[in-house]
Each structure stands twice: as C-alpha cells, then as structure tokens.
Amino acid sequence: MINMPALVLRTARHAPLTTEPCVHLVDDDEHFRIAIGLLLSTSGIHTKGYHSAEHFLSVYVPQDNECLLLDLRMPGIGGLELQRKMNERHINLPVIVISAFAETPSVVETIRNGAIDFLEKPIEEVALIDKVTKALATDRSRKAETGDLHRRLHRLSDRERQVMQGFIDAKTTQEVARHLGISPKTVEKHRVHIFEKLAVSSVPELMCLLARQVK
Template identity: 40%
Template sequence: MNTQPCVFIVDDDDAVRDSLGLVFETADLAYQTFASAEHFLESYCPGQPGCLVLDVNMPGLDGHELQAELNRRHIHLPIIFLTAYGDIPMTVRAIKAGAVDFLTKPVSTELLIDRVQAALRLEANTYAKGQAVSNRLAGLTARELEIMGMVVAGLANKEIARRLGISHRTVEIHRAKVMEKTGATNLLELVRVHEASRL
C-alpha cells in the first residue's frame, strides 16, 4: 500500500478536476482524480493516507452521501467540501458529520493549498495516534482483549469471572496486565484506548 499522503479529488466536472490537479501538482502534492463518488469508493484502499476534496452536487452518490458511506465504513479521511452551491445549513450538516472544512468555489489557490496541507497534517497526527494505540494493543493476549472489552462495558470483576468461568483473582491479574500494557492509569483512559482501537 502507498503510504505517501494523497489528495483525492472527487468532482463530476472535468474542468474542475483538471484545474485542481494542476493546483496540487504545482504545490508538489500527490493527487488522484475521480469523476464520481462510486469510482472513488471502488478505487480507494482503506488506510491509504491523504484527504478528500469533495464536491457536493454530483450524479449518483452526492458528496454528503459519500461522506456518510465513508463514516459507515469507518474510513476517517479528512474531508474538505468544495462546492459552488454552499449554504449555511449544508455547511453545518457537513461539519457535524466530520468534515474538516467547507469552501465555496471559486476559492483562492493559496487558501485551498493551506486548508489541504492542514488536513494532511491532521490526518498524519491521527494516523500516528492510531499506530501508537495499535502498538499498545498488540501486546495483549486474546483473553486480555476479551477482559478489556468487558471492563470498558462496565462489568465488575466478579461478573467477568462468572461469565468467563474463571476466578475473581485471575480477572484481577488480567485486568492489571491490561492496564500495564496499554499504559492506562484509570478506567477512563482505558475506555479511550479501547474506543481509539475501534476507529
């Protein structure tokens, strides 16, 4: 898989895709263009770093529907909406669903590059945090992972022991190992680690 960050341009207008591609090429940013949301979904390899520059009004899946589908698939690419037909309710909807920006065409080259670079930095930080969480969880045994899931679900040690058919003391030992290996110092931190592992 390519780990170089890429700007994914999704717009049904050929001229817009070409002009955006030229902007990113001039800024020395890798990019790929897609004429439809469906084409992007078919081509994108989950985990490939980058950001999405996305039109709203397109035939087939529109920009909001693509955003919803990416959320459904747990694909967390930063999204910058770029549309000629933006309004406040549309902007609020996009940002609430997780978009990092909402720009209206025409947009200055400098502003667009600045926003894309900020989104790529955000994505790189998120990726690094995800890797750190993965590294912490990699050391857990299957039983420790199982117990961690039950702990964050709010089950007491005695209930975990009953459900797994093991002693209360064994649960305490596993729980202590989970805290040690994940670096969590309390239940709230453990919940955060667990949630981050599911992103």
C-alpha cells in the same frame, strides 16, 4: 458497542501504506479535477480524481498521508451521502468540502459528519494549499495515533483481550470472572497488566481511547 477483534482488524487494515501526500478529489467536473490536480502538483502533492462518489467508493485504497476534497453537489450520491457511507465503512479521512454555493445548513451537516473545512468555488490557490496542507497533517497525526494503539493492542495476551472485552461490555470484576471461569483476583491481575500495556489508568480512560479509533 466496541468489539475488540473488529477493532484490531480495522486498525490493521488502515495501517500506513505509503508516505507520498495524496489528495482524493471527488467532483463530477472533469475540468475542475484537472485544474486542481495541476495546482496541487506545484506543491508536490499528488491528486487522484474520481468522477463520482460511487467511483471513489469502488476503488479507494487507504494510505497514510491523504485527505479528501469533496464536492457537495453531484449527480447520484452527493457529498453528504458519501460522508455517511464513509462513516459506515470506517473510512476516516480528513474531508474538505467544496461547493459553488455557501449552503450554510449543508455545510453545517458536513461538519457534523466529520468534515474539517470548507472551500467555496472559485477556489483561491493560497487557501487551497493551506487547507490541504493542514488536512494532510491531520491525517498523519490520526494515523500515527491509530498505529500506536495497534501496537499496544497486539501486546495483549488472548486472556487479557477477553478480560478487557468484559470491561468494555460493562461487566463487573465478579461477572468477568464467572464468564471466563477464573477467580476475581486473576481478573484484577489481568486488569493491571492491560492498563500498563495500554498506558491507561481506568476503565473510562480505556473506553475513551478505544472509542476514538472506531469513529
């Protein structure tokens, strides 16, 4: 179920904070983290290294131009489990999975969990730069869309939010009217204003718009 107050707060929490490109690298191999950091720095990309999934989860702060390089096999929480925890916490980062082994079932599972690409160790410089550049572009696009929705949502009045929540909960116009103690005609007026402010033309389109932001 989509909850409007939670959605607005989540959108605000993930608002852009900085424009410097940053790659979060979660890998238990310190030498690998240093090597990748030096390599990406030649392209003007800053790298933040984390020695474990637990370390990443404990200190991660969102920004607006970022992606994640994630080792599949690590002591403790592995790459797959970290993805699940990120999804639970609504950490919506473009993820590039890295591994010394082309483990097809595991790679497929990471894609299902939201990873956008895969790199096999040893990593080729050209492939790394290309995939990271695309991942950063994906993040900027996602954050721009989220920011646009955030601005549109804040144009809604409190009553319009209540009416919209009723439609999200699959209530009919009459049910929303009874729940809020207003007339069906007033509900319809609010519905028109909601659609205009959010640039949608139907409740299904509204649901699709909001659902993209809570994945």
